[in-house]
Amino acid sequence: MHNIDYEKQMGTENFHPSLVKGPVGVNMNSMGEADVFGPEAKISARNVNFYYGTKRALNNISISFSPRRVTAIIGPSGCGKSTFIRLINRMHELVPGTHFEGEILIDGLDILSPACDAAELRKRVGMVFQKPNPFPKSVFENVAYGPEVNGVTDRNLIEEKVVDSLKKAALWDEIKDRLKDSALGLSGGQQQRLCIARCLAVSPEVILFDEPCASLDPISTARIEELILKLKKDYTIVIVTHNMQQAARVSDQTAFFLMGDLIETGRTDRIFKAPRDKRTEDYITGRFG
Amino acid sequence: MNKKKERIIKYLFTMLAFASLAFLVGIVLVLFKEALPIFTKVSPKDFLLGQSWYPTAEPAEFGILPLILASLLVTLGALVICVPLGVGSALYLHELAGPRQRAVLKPVIEILASVPSIVYGFFGMAILAPMLQNSFNLPIGLCALTTSIILGVMATPTVASIAEDALSYVPRSFREASFAVGADRWQTLTKVIIPAAGSGISTAIILGMSRAIGETMTVLMVAGGSAVIPSSIFDPVRPMTAAIAAEMGEASVGSDHYNALFAIALILFLITFVFNIAAELISRRFRLKLGLSR
Numbered sequence: 001m002h003n004i005d006y007e008k009q010m011g012t013e014n015f016h017p018s019l020v021k022g023p024v025g026v027n028m029n030s031m032g033e034a035d036v037f038g039p040e041a042k043i044s045a046r047n048v049n050f051y052y053g054t055k056r057a058l059n060n061i062s063i064s065f066s067p068r069r070v071t072a073i074i075g076p077s078g079c080g081k082s083t084f085i086r087l088i089n090r091m092h093e094l095v096p097g098t099h100f101e102g103e104i105l106i107d108g109l110d111i112l113s114p115a116c117d118a119a120e121l122r123k124r125v126g127m128v129f130q131k132p133n134p135f136p137k138s139v140f141e142n143v144a145y146g147p148e149v150n151g152v153t154d155r156n157l158i159e160e161k162v163v164d165s166l167k168k169a170a171l172w173d174e175i176k177d178r179l180k181d182s183a184l185g186l187s188g189g190q191q192q193r194l195c196i197a198r199c200l201a202v203s204p205e206v207i208l209f210d211e212p213c214a215s216l217d218p219i220s221t222a223r224i225e226e227l228i229l230k231l232k233k234d235y236t237i238v239i240v241t242h243n244m245q246q247a248a249r250v251s252d253q254t255a256f257f258l259m260g261d262l263i264e265t266g267r268t269d270r271i272f273k274a275p276r277d278k279r280t281e282d283y284i285t286g287r288f289g
Numbered sequence: 290m291n292k293k294k295e296r297i298i299k300y301l302f303t304m305l306a307f308a309s310l311a312f313l314v315g316i317v318l319v320l321f322k323e324a325l326p327i328f329t330k331v332s333p334k335d336f337l338l339g340q341s342w343y344p345t346a347e348p349a350e351f352g353i354l355p356l357i358l359a360s361l362l363v364t365l366g367a368l369v370i371c372v373p374l375g376v377g378s379a380l381y382l383h384e385l386a387g388p389r390q391r392a393v394l395k396p397v398i399e400i401l402a403s404v405p406s407i408v409y410g411f412f413g414m415a416i417l418a419p420m421l422q423n424s425f426n427l428p429i430g431l432c433a434l435t436t437s438i439i440l441g442v443m444a445t446p447t448v449a450s451i452a453e454d455a456l457s458y459v460p461r462s463f464r465e466a467s468f469a470v471g472a473d474r475w476q477t478l479t480k481v482i483i484p485a486a487g488s489g490i491s492t493a494i495i496l497g498m499s500r501a502i503g504e505t506m507t508v509l510m511v512a513g514g515s516a517v518i519p520s521s522i523f524d525p526v527r528p529m530t531a532a533i534a535a536e537m538g539e540a541s542v543g544s545d546h547y548n549a550l551f552a553i554a555l556i557l558f559l560i561t562f563v564f565n566i567a568a569e570l571i572s573r574r575f576r577l578k579l580g581l582s583r
Contacts, residue, residue, distance in 0.1 A: 094468060123471035133462035136485050146470035149480065195466070202470050 041105075042067035042236040043088060043206065048102035050083055050092070057083045059260045061102070065206075065253070070228060070237040072251035072268065074244060076288065079257040081240045082130075085208045088238065089125040090118045106206065123150060125206040126199035130214045132191035134183035134198070139166075139175055142183045142194055146202035161201050169197035170227050189220025196227065207231065209239040213246065225250050244284055248272050256280045320558060323551035327351065330545055336552065342516040342527075344536065344546040351549045355518045357556070359526035360502055362519055363436045363512065367501040370441020372494055375448025379493075382449070383456040384478055395453075402446035410510030413439040418511060427523050431513035434522045439511055440501040448497040455489020455575065456482065488575035495568040499561050505530040529557050 041064035050058035058080045065071045073081040086092050088104060090111070103110045111121050123146075134142050143162040152158055162179075166172040171193040175186070183194055192212060199207060209228065213221040228237060228250050241247050247254055248268060255265040256277075264271065264280045275281040282288055328336065331351045339352015378398060382391055417438060418430030425434075459482050467477040483490070513525020516532065527535075533550050540546040 089469065091465060091469065094465060118468075119471045119473055122469055127465075127469040129462060129465060129469075131462060133460070133466045135463055135466065135481055145467070145472075145480070149467070149470065149472040149476045198466070198470060 040067070041065060042107065043238075044105045045084075045087075046103050046105070048084070048087065048100060048104060050080070050087065050100045051098060052095070053097050057260050058087075058100075061262045063255055063262055063265055065236060065238055067236045068232055068234065069252040070232050070239060070250050071253040071255065072247035073238065073240045073255045073257060074242075074247050074283070075257035076283070077242075078259075080260040081257045082210055084257065085127075085210060085238055085240050087112070088206070088208055089122050089127050091127065093118060123202045124204055125208060126202065126204035127208045127210065128192070128195050128199055128212045130211040132188055132195050132215070134186070134191050134194050136182065136184055138180050139183050139186070139194060140179040143197050143201050146198055150202060162197075165197040165201040166194075168200050168231070169193045170223065170230070171197055187220070189216050189223060192216060192220070192224060193227065196224075196231075204235065206236045206238070209237065209241075211240050211242060214242065221246070244272075256283060258283070317558070320551060320555045323548060324555040325548075325552075327545060327548035327552045331549075336549075337556075340518060342532070344540070344549060349545060351545070353529070353532075353549075353553055353556075355516050356527055356529045356532050356553065358518055359433070359512070359516075360528040360530070360557075362433050362522070362526060363440055363508065363528055364498055364502045366433060366437025366522060367440035367444055368494070368498060370438060371444040371448050371497050371501070374441070374445045375493065375497060376452050376490060378445070378449040379452035379456055379490075380478070380483075382453050384474075384482075395450075398446045398449050401442075402450070406443065406504060406506040407510075409439050409443055410507040413507060413511035425523065429513060429525055431511050431525055432523050433512065433519055433526045436508055436512045436526070436528075437522070439507050440504055443504060443507065444497040444500045447500050448493045451493035451496055452486075452490045455486040455493060458489065458575075459485045486575075488571045492568040492572040492575065495564050495571070499564040499568070502528075502564075503530065503557065503561050505534050509534050529553050533557075 043065040045061050045063050048058055048061040049056065061080075061084060073085065075081050083092070087100065088106075088111070092098050092100070100112065102112075104112050106121075106125070109116065111125075135145065137145070140162055143165050144158050147158050147161050152161070163172065166175070171190060174190065175181075175194075178185075183191065186194060196207075196212075213224050216224065225246065228239065231237060232252075239247075239250065251268045253265065254268040254271040256263045256271070256275075256279075258279055264275060264277045266276075271280065272284060275284060331339070336351055336353060337357070338354050339350065340354050341350040341352050342355055343350040378394070382394055382398075386394060413435055414431070418432075418435050420430075421427065421432075421435055422430030463481050463485060464477055467481045472480070508528045509531045512528055512531050514527050514531065514535065515525040516527040517524070519526050533553055536546065537550055540550055
């Protein structure tokens with residue numbers, strides 16, 4: 001009952017009908033190889049270019065992500081992988097002096113169009129950042145923040161959402177007695193799972209992970225990876241990572257970026273066993289990067 | 290040889306570093322030494338709470354309550370001016386001003402801080418006081434209100450620049466995290482950035498208060514000088530600093546009056562000392578809160 005009200009309040013389908021593009025076909029990558037996981041792509045980027053000032057950071061990227069699958073984006077530093085996923089929830093707008101060309105469709109709607117509201121989009125497309133960034137507030141307030149800024153005022157509903165999100169983020173058992181403590185007192189791994197809970201609390205459909213384990217130890221990393229595998233049942237996940245083993249462990253589909261170009265994409269097992277592009281092979285065998 | 294040189298350099302710098310401490314201790318010692326004799330004549334309670342300040346009358350009366358209240362009144366008045374102005378400018382600079390506006394506004398605010406206090410005093414005396422006198426129909430324009438306004442403007446750059454620093458220390462990642470769950474700019478500012486910078490902003494306000502309560506030249510020029518407990522913001526007042534500055538010249542060294550003025554200075558020192566300690570403690574907590582010292 002509560003949940004239904006909640007979904008209504010969060011307004012998950014606030015996209016303008018005129019933005020709906022035609023049906024999205026199978027996921028074709030730049031090599032013309034079909035890597036079809038589901039009936040339809042959840043996210044499709046079409047001919048995306050991106051510029052910081054006059055410097056071009058992404059060259060004509062076209063790629064699709066399947067629903068309820070994990071896609072890993074790998075590549076050396078500065079290859080544009082973070083830049084690319086930040087476009088998917090329009091975080092690039094926080095950086096002045098940038099512009100883009102092309103379109104990114106989520107369920108057929110162009111989310112880069114000015115007619116699409118960025119705040120509404122970010123409720124549907126959550127993001128977990130490289131460094132855990134909990135607010136200097138209590139554990140509870142951190143998770144409650146999302147529902148609160150989105151206009152949920154019913155305390156019971158918020159509490160329900162907080163507990164539910166902490167459980168989904170596999171953090172509840174560890175900190176259920178510390179909800180009022182400062183989030184900054186948690187360990188790095190716990191902070192990152194708290195950030196995941198904060199993201200889950202607004203009921204997103206897509207979760208973007210921008211090198212979520214970059215600052216974590218191996219045990220915390222393993223727990224985050226386990227969590228990602230669990231979350232993919234309900235969410236479409238895109239993860240940027242430096243760590244190729246991590247990409248191999250968690251993802252169904254892998255995309256390799258190099259200097260702003262999408263070099264190759266396909267099923268993860270195939271990419272790692274039989275890369276088609278020489279550059280992909282050089283990268284995954286550790287010859288550079 | 291080289292070792293000896295290194296030692297000498299080390300001692301030299303140690304001495305330089307401890308010089309400020311020596312000055313502080315010296316000042317405090319002198320204040321106490323010159324102030325304490327008055328308390329053999331007047332009890333501390335009568336001194337602090339006495340309502341009449343007639344240091345040159347026969348018999349003299351040394352009650353500084355009117356001076357303390359005058360200082361507090363003008364400082365409070367100054368806060369009413371400098372908090373909205375200072376914090377408002379800081380928020381504007383941080384959140385709304387583009388790089389071009391910042392490039393103009395920040396230096397301008399800093400220049401405001403470098404205007405000599407006598408110039409502020411002069412402005413208050415020659416322009417603001419007659420203006421207020423006419424518009425409020427006051428018997429005299431030199432009063433607590435005029436002083437508050439001038440002190441408020443003087444403290445604004447302190448508040449603005451420290452508050453702006455506090456805002457800029459808030460990590461960008463907080464802002465990103467807030468936007469990423471669908472918050473807008475206003476929500477991010479009021480629910481994340483201002484609370485995170487809150488203690489830094491409090492520090493800015495306390496240091497602005499310190500600036501206002503310790504200011505001398507301006508209050509000497511525009512406060513009106515009457516050592517009577519003020520009944521309204523339109524009364525002329527005599528804050529502590531003004532009393533010391535005006536009377537030190539005529540008090541003979543070693544007299545009761547002389548000692549009493551030192552005692553006022555001591556109390557003023559203690560007040561600003563407490564302000565500064567509070568500011569330091571709060572800003573330390575602020576750094577901890579943002580994880581900057583870890």
